[in-house]
Amino acid sequence: MKALGLLVQVQPHVNRVGVSYRSKATIQPYMSKQWFVKMDDFATKLKATVEEGRTEFVPKNWENVYFHWVNNLRDWCISRQLWWGHRHPQFGTAKTTHRK
Secondary structure, three states, X not given: OOOOOOOOOOOOOOOOOXXXXXXXXXXXXXXXXXXXXXXXXXXXXXXXXXXOOOOOOOOOOHHHHHHHHHHOOOOEEOHHHOXXXXXXXXXXXXXXXXXX
């Protein structure tokens, strides 16, 4: 770029390089592919279940919170959630109580 006269400026840049605590080897950044779940169609279905009365909120004012959440959904990056044992949000984290 310098030879072609396209270089505007050179600035030194300090970069923090990761180091393994065990081997003290430099950790090289690894660029990986990212996978996303498109949420537009899903959001439409989520809204329809409440609008058609198949799902009901008690108290009713929680519908506003729900619709705010659904209307602001973004595509969901699942690339970092593929390891074994990871629980996706649809499974929930609530504990269940069993009566004997």
